[in-house]
Amino acid sequence: MAQPFTDESHPAEPYPGTRPDHCFVHVDETGWPVRPDLTMESGWRVEPENIDLDQWLANHGEPPLAARMPVLGYGSNANPSKVTWLREELGLEGPAVVLRARCEGLSAVWAAGMRARDGQRPATLAAEPGHVEEHSVWFATPEQLRVLDRCEGRGLRYRLVRLHTGRVVLYNGGVIDSVLAYTAGSKKRMPVLFNGRMVRCEDVSQRRALTLGERAAVTDGLDVTEVLGEPSADDWPELLFVYGTLQPGASAWHLMEPHVVASEETHLPGTLFDTGLGYPALRPGAGLGVPGFVLRLKSPEQSLPLLDEYEGEDYRRVRVVLPDGRIAWTYIWTAAVKGMSELPDGWDVHQIR
Template sequence: MTQPFTDDSHPAEPYPGARPGHCFVHLDGEGWPVTPDPATDSGWRVAPDGRDLDDWLADHGEPPLAHRMPVLAYGSNANPSKVTWLREELGLTGPAVVLRAKCRDLSAVWAAGHRKSDGQRPATLAHAPGVEEEHAVWFATAEQLRVLDRCEGRGLRYRLVRVHSGQVTLFDGAVVDSVLAYTGAGKRRMPLLYGDRPIRCADVPQHRARYQPGRPAASDGLDVTPVHGDPSPDDWPDLIFVYGTLRPGMSGWHLVADHVVEATPVTVTGTLHDTGRGYPALRPGAGSVPGHVLRLDAPEDVLPALDEYEGDEYRRVRVTLPDGRVCWTYLWTGGVEGMAVLPDGWVDNHP
């Protein structure tokens, strides 16, 4: 699909509403398909003209993916008509970036209570060993997350947590570990049990679930860390790929050394260019770029200092390692015309 779609093609009723079968961005009642492309800075392109998603967002005066937080959307928040409702009723602003994801050992199940607004039964998230479902990850700005807080009744109906159970994988192969999610905060948002098992939303439609008898589970079974206060886009991931002066033993290592929990040699896909200034320039490409992935103890503390160190010549983005882990790195922002491509062994020859 290369043309924009409207809310009419994805009605919100009955809850949780219809979802597009693809990733999308949504603005003012229209959505545009989004597809993965590792050749772009963001890793994604927007139909129909194939612009880099970050460029598309910039054209609308909105922040890039690196300034957004991944929130699992397993209920109505993946429905375009619901996004419009959030705009009209709760003041949501800016494009919604909604990327489809495969979820393993996690399930959207019916909650024990009903919604006061219309009597429908809402969904909640539960640990479900062996289950695979498709949901979505909403990459939300800080302002959008505050709107979602209001919608979900954070602290009353649902709580905002980081989920460590299961695995959430985007359609480009990126694993969103410790994804943010709204999970049940009380008995009415615990899974509804029929017998001793929760009822998956995929198995029972709303018109039956609404009148389904049962009892609330004591727990959703999830391994989570509650989020206190406002999370930051810098909180995730806690990994950064370094390939130049920030490598162990190099001139910039002192800026990050005290925050490094572990450093592991890795290779990412890309092309490394010689700036002629004593430091390399990384751009998306088909080559192999060796370096180190560093695990940081407090990324939100060290990343602003690294941003200042790298300056306007680089921009921080999230990239996917060959094993699916997501990490930060710095891409060169300028042109590379006239720059030599550094050979694969460049790092070994510059310890």
């Protein structure tokens, strides 16, 4: 079982520093390893205590994953010592949740200009079809995202965008479509060209990168949508998994239907229970699990608060991974299930009409 580590094991210099080969949550110059775990409400477990990540965050007085936004970190932001620098220099508060991810069709490459702060060459992001690298995804609170904006020089050096190029896959198999990322917002942060080609950070050290010159590429090849204003955690994903009264044709479908663009049948790992109150209770777990529908919402940030009110205090909204890797919202039961009967075939048609 992995043990907590300190910043000393992952120095920040030279840029971009070293990074753990696993997911972690970081606070007070210490990182705790994080692993995927379907039995946890958040889908993640903090080691060595084996506690749900959301509960670990709550114990520190901080919001859960559902209240955080995924931001791709491909440079120094996955370095634990850099996280401490963000706290000391820019006022970052609260635990940083940093989950490792497989990035397909993307590459961290050296930028054309140097950092004014220390003269080192920073990374920038570029499209590279067929190429695979491992990076990290911050799950940032709105306050933490504002700190990252300042660090990256949003609007000056880098732009905050939703990334449509490539594929970002977390260690739990979840695919983050349209992940937030900081990409080149100026000529100096465009990829540097050496002998007419971009240069991967994984292939060339910082020391050698200093000799690459300053010829900037015309494009980074990325398909992006620039984010205007402050994004919301409710913006992503656009999918919602329903398994009871909110299913098409069910008793509460009339509340759901105006907010839905499309629907399709699927299932979710876990166990469904009959509350005896006219609606079911979903608990996370392994196996083929619970049949239901995945709905694509017109405007998640508008419809989700209404659904939160409808579901009430016994349910909690979380992000879950569907069998095909897509990530969706769903509502899990948080009260006791003792004495409830299981529903192995799901919430039957005769129960929802």
